[in-house]
Amino acid sequence: MQASTASPPPTGFRIFPGRFDRREQEALRDAVLAAVAAAPLYRPEMPKTGKPFSVLMTNCGTLGWVSDRAGYRYQAVHPVTGAAWPPIPPALLQLWSDVADFPEPPEACLVNVYDADARLGLHRDEDEAEFAAPVVSVSLGDSCLFRLGGLRRGDPTRSLRLASGDVVVLGGEARLAYHGVDRIYPGTSTLLPGGGRINLTLRRVTRAG
Secondary structure (H helix, E strand, O other): EEEEEOOOOOOEEEEOOOOHHHHHHHHHHHHHHHHHHHHEOOEEEEEOOOEEEEEEEEEEEEEEEEEEEEEEEEEOOOOOOOOOOOOOOOHHHHHHHHOOOOOOOOOOEEEEEEEEOOOEEEOOOOOOOOOOOOOEEEEEEEEEEEEEOOOOOOOEEEEEEEEEOOEEEEHHHHOOEEEEEEEEEEEOOOOOOOOOOEEEEEOOEEEEE
């Protein structure tokens, strides 16, 4: 993981380089691919315009984040199949227990799949009711250039190169920081068949208690 020399990140941003070793990454990959078999990848659309995302997406958990012309929201079923989302893999629940410092479990695990040309513009995760819980993110596969900003869209940003097995936590002030993915570095990992990157994002949606 390499960082720029820009302004320091917001308080509550943490990174755990290589949190999952190769064997653990392979086991997690297999669990995620099994979940994808149960809840197929689909291409979400931007609200109102219907412009397709460059990433493919699915979810695990009791709730899943979706985006279409009607807006951003969480729901209990897959928008294409109508089936309930598969459960969050145990390794991710254990990760949450280890790093989230929050008493309740995550309800959603967003699965984003990037090919070599996919990007994710600056945004912040604000569709949840519980901001006291962090967002916990896992990188699998090819490395990416991750960009982290501040609490306002126009705040200065810094760039971090994330590799397979790295974990990022956005908590505290950083919970509502703007962030995005500027590029993928093809061929930097052999973890995923055919290359690409999978990002797993754990979130608590409803208020604890």
